[in-house]
Amino acid sequence: MSETWLSIPAESGFGVRNLPYGVFSPPESSPRVGVRIGDHVLDLAAALGDPVFARPNLNEFMATGQACWRRVRAEVTELLTDEAHRGTVEPALYPLDEVELHLPYAVADYVDFYASEHHASNIGRMFRPDAAPLLPNWKHLPVGYHGRAGTVVVSGTPIVRPNGQRKPPAEDTPSFGPSRRLDIEAEVGFVVGTPSPLGTSVPPTDFARHVFGVCLVNDWSARDIQAWEYVPLGPFLGKSFATSVSPWVVPLDALDAARVPTPVQDPEPLPYLRETDPWGLDLSMTVELNGRPIAHPPFSSMYWSPAQMLAHLTVNGASLRSGDLYASGTVSGPEREQRGSLIELSWNGAEPVELDGGDHRSFLADGDTVTIRATAPGDGCTISFGEVTGTIHPAS
Structure with missing residues (x-):
């Protein structure tokens, strides 16, 4: 492929092999x-x-x-x-x-998965220290929940601290007010282009026929609201107040050189989830808090691939619509500096994250700005996903 006649720095990440x-x-x-x-x-x-x-x-x-x-x-x-x-x-x-x-697409439906074994294991160890880190179903299917499409916003949109019910373990009754444990989730999103009929499923082999491209996602999370509400039906108000996405959608055809095998899956998934041509992706992510890099999550470590997520999302006959967005869940690796959320980085507040000037964070403060960036290897180049950013505003 010839290079463009435009003047573009070699390190741009937005050359003719990208074209998001x-x-x-x-x-x-x-x-x-x-x-x-x-x-x-x-x-x-x-x-x-x-x-x-x-x-x-x-x-x-x-x-x-x-x-x-x-x-x-x-x-x-x-x-x-x-x-x-x-x-x-x-x-x-x-x-x-x-x-x-x-916002580059009108979001039809939004689904968020929980596809990182390292993230799920960290959360399990924090909250179930006397039990196995992973729940029994986790290695048999990509766990996920349905989010709120109407609160998906483009990068740069202010994030207002949500109000809700909170009940810390030491308190006898719940109280209402602004979230005290506002968090981030560094994720990768997949945007559906080609719809599918109700009553049919999409096998992993058809992933590239239906998914138009890839973006960055920050699924903001109010951990205290989430902890009180999620039993027995899962996340609700602790997640639905805002989800930020990057303004650029990188087409799948730009990511051929970034494809890698997924980690070994044991036990072997059921037949509808098996991949003959795995869709692991070698994406390198960086999380910045107030301009300081605090984490470098590797998407290549994700246990479930985006093709398997799509297969599970549709296996019951749920239809796809153009503009459907599904996200990977928090991307975390095995090392501390690879954790994609503050609850992991600070180990639920026990080990606050150090920032410039001697400041520390366990969870987000008003005025904090979070930026997530990512790159992938291209054909002799680097593919950039740009960034997704948001600044926390006080509760209304």
């Missing part, structure tokens, strides 16, 4: 679909002349299916690598710092 999709507004214009190239956004409606890209979200384009996604990717690549197109393409390029970025 997003939705942006040029100055004094309405939102439309674009592709990031370097520090510019290419207006696809103007460059390709297709009205599907003049929409305020990616859903209509994502619903066209894999063959169309690949055709458009090839066309955009040609526009950006063949000097002959430069004169017509340059007017459709906008500097990134002059546009507004929006």
